[in-house]
Amino acid sequence: MNLTYTSREQVEVYRFSWGVTVGVPLLAVFLQAFIPVRVAAFRILDLPLLVTIFFAVSRRNPITGLGTGCLIGLVQDALTQHPIGVYGIAKTVVGFLASSLGVKIDAEQPGSRFLLIYFFYLLHQTIYFIIMRDLANEVLIWSWRHQLLGALLDSLVGVVLFVFLDRFRQRA
Amino acid sequence: MESFFARHKNATVLAVVLMAQILGLATQIRRPAENGPVRLIRKWAVAVISPFERGFVYSERWARHAWLDYFYLRGVSRENAALREQIESMRLAQVRIEQDAAQARRIQALLQFKEQYISQTVAAQVIGSSGSETSHIIYIDRGSSQGIEPNMAVITPDGIVGKVLHVYASTAQVLEITDQTSGVGATLVKSRLQGILKGQLTGNPNLAYIMADESVSPGEDVITSGGDRIFPKGLPIGKVASVSPGKDLFLTVRVTPAANLSRLEEVLVITKIVEKETDTAGLGPIRAADILAQRLPSVPDKPAESPAKSGETPRTPPATIAPAASVPGAAVPKPAAGAKPPAPAPKPAASGNANPPANAAAKPKPAQPQPAKPAVENSKPATGGAETP
Numbered sequence: 001m002n003l004t005y006t007s008r009e010q011v012e013v014y015r016f017s018w019g020v021t022v023g024v025p026l027l028a029v030f031l032q033a034f035i036p037v038r039v040a041a042f043r044i045l046d047l048p049l050l051v052t053i054f055f056a057v058s059r060r061n062p063i064t065g066l067g068t069g070c071l072i073g074l075v076q077d078a079l080t081q082h083p084i085g086v087y088g089i090a091k092t093v094v095g096f097l098a099s100s101l102g103v104k105i106d107a108e109q110p111g112s113r114f115l116l117i118y119f120f121y122l123l124h125q126t127i128y129f130i131i132m133r134d135l136a137n138e139v140l141i142w143s144w145r146h147q148l149l150g151a152l153l154d155s156l157v158g159v160v161l162f163v164f165l166d167r168f169r170q171r172a
Numbered sequence: 173m174e175s176f177f178a179r180h181k182n183a184t185v186l187a188v189v190l191m192a193q194i195l196g197l198a199t200q201i202r203r204p205a206e207n208g209p210v211r212l213i214r215k216w217a218v219a220v221i222s223p224f225e226r227g228f229v230y231s232e233r234w235a236r237h238a239w240l241d242y243f244y245l246r247g248v249s250r251e252n253a254a255l256r257e258q259i260e261s262m263r264l265a266q267v268r269i270e271q272d273a274a275q276a277r278r279i280q281a282l283l284q285f286k287e288q289y290i291s292q293t294v295a296a297q298v299i300g301s302s303g304s305e306t307s308h309i310i311y312i313d314r315g316s317s318q319g320i321e322p323n324m325a326v327i328t329p330d331g332i333v334g335k336v337l338h339v340y341a342s343t344a345q346v347l348e349i350t351d352q353t354s355g356v357g358a359t360l361v362k363s364r365l366q367g368i369l370k371g372q373l374t375g376n377p378n379l380a381y382i383m384a385d386e387s388v389s390p391g392e393d394v395i396t397s398g399g400d401r402i403f404p405k406g407l408p409i410g411k412v413a414s415v416s417p418g419k420d421l422f423l424t425v426r427v428t429p430a431a432n433l434s435r436l437e438e439v440l441v442i443t444k445i446v447e448k449e450t451d452t453a454g455l456g457p458i459r460a461a462d463i464l465a466q467r468l469p470s471v472p473d474k475p476a477e478s479p480a481k482s483g484e485t486p487r488t489p490p491a492t493i494a495p496a497a498s499v500p501g502a503a504v505p506k507p508a509a510g511a512k513p514p515a516p517a518p519k520p521a522a523s524g525n526a527n528p529p530a531n532a533a534a535k536p537k538p539a540q541p542q543p544a545k546p547a548v549e550n551s552k553p554a555t556g557g558a559e560t561p
Contacts (some may be wrong), residue, residue, distance in 0.1 A: 034224075034300050040435070136197065
């Protein structure tokens with residue numbers, strides 16, 4: 001596992017083409033909406049969250065990171081019946097923190113990526129839970145077992161997905 | 173001041189974006205969008221995502237039909253023979269059911285009972301979902317241009333699915349009965365207890381408001397009560413999976429949905445429900461003895477005496493004694509070999525009674541041939557709509 005602190009100069013900053021910037025998040029939202037119709041257990045994964053984390057740690061720009069998270073979250077919100085902004089707020093915070101952390105941490109190794117995704121999944125779920133309970137007045141039950149399992153599965157899928165998405169990166 | 177914002181630019185932008193979203197959230201919670209107009213962002217998101225979903229679903233369906241209809245025909249002749257046998261046995265059962273139905277209609281007519289009939293349905297394909305664990309939403313490929321409106325019931329041949337929540341031009345959002353914001357008026361078939369089926373975040377929905385001193389057994393059927401004014405009365409919801417003591421003097425009754433909600437492909441949207449009194453035309457005259465027997469059900473039956481012993485002419489048996497074939501569970505006499513099955517009871521006239529009551533339409537089969545022209549109150553079916561026979 002390689003989780004190292006690096007200086008700003010040592011960290012690579014990447015950018016993406018417009019097609020990838022727009023297409024990958026949309027594809028993630030589409031798959032998240034389409035696959036659960038066939039495989040209900042797929043709901044435990046959160047592909048838009050994985051894409052948010054990937055773009056945030058690759059670009060390493062907090063404002064871009066929070067903007068990406070905000071837009072992806074709002075589109076995800078629009079597909080549910082819940083108030084718009086619940087996923088938006090959660091992913092805004094995750095995008096901001098992931099890109100801020102990406103400046104300080106070398107998130108190129110599978111081990112560090114696994115831990116990052118694990119942490120940010122739990123953070124995302126915590127924010128989502130608090131907003132739904134305290135702002136949207138919905139009754140939710142927090143299950144540690146379910147959340148930890150979700151974090152584990154998302155982290156495993158995320159590590160593989162990040163390797164695939166690495167191909168679209170361009171050095172800034 | 174300027175240097176402060178320049179120094180904390182990232183944090184400031186984060187705070188502004190979060191505040192904007194929190195304010196937006198607060199506005200929506202004060203004015204729930206369920207009964208109001210659909211928000212623009214929802215329209216945009218659905219407009220972007222649904223064409224891809226639709227394309228995938230249609231190509232998958234085309235490929236599967238091509239494979240099953242033209243290539244994979246193994247076992248079709250055996251299945252055909254089994255279906256023929258099933259039709260024969262169902263014809264015999266139909267005779268008994270028609271007699272029961274005729275009797276029920278007579279009683280309903282006496283009570284001036286109004287029934288709900290599913291008059292018109294639209295078949296739709298499930299093309300997507302919300303993708304969220306906390307939101308049990310599906311999207312169908314029919315929208316306002318096909319006559320879909322909010323709060324219409326969505327069903328499958330197995331049982332109810334949910335209700336239409338938001339409608340777009342060619343897509344509609346359906347709230348499943350398993351969502352925790354969903355509520356359906358329900359009745360337990362055996363005990364006739366009524367409650368509200370509420371979705372849960374995880375697991376099966378719960379039949380709420382059944383008192384703890386009531387007796388509910390697992391396996392009991394649950395049907396719609398019609399009290400929610402969305403689902404017609406008598407549609408199957410599911411079966412009681414478990415019963416346990418709950419909070420506040422109520423039982424926790426978990427219900428397994430009859431429809432397989434985790435793998436839905438095609439659904440029916442009920443676009444028109446007609447409420448009318450039972451038509452007894454064609455059922456034959458009602459005898460005074462029948463009316464008396466139905467109004468005075470406590471009159472005991474006299475023991476049968478042999479005419480030879482009493483020396484009187486034999487009397488007509490009391491009307492309360494049902495014929496063997498109409499007793500639930502009674503065996504239907506098998507016709508002798510070569511003999512014709514007994515003639516079915518006279519069918520109701522086509523003057524508006526061709527549609528079965530809602531509980532009879534619980535298993536709609538859009539592909540089935542229609543035995544009689546369905547009665548519609550001068551309304552054109554929506555595009556792609558199917559009149560339920």
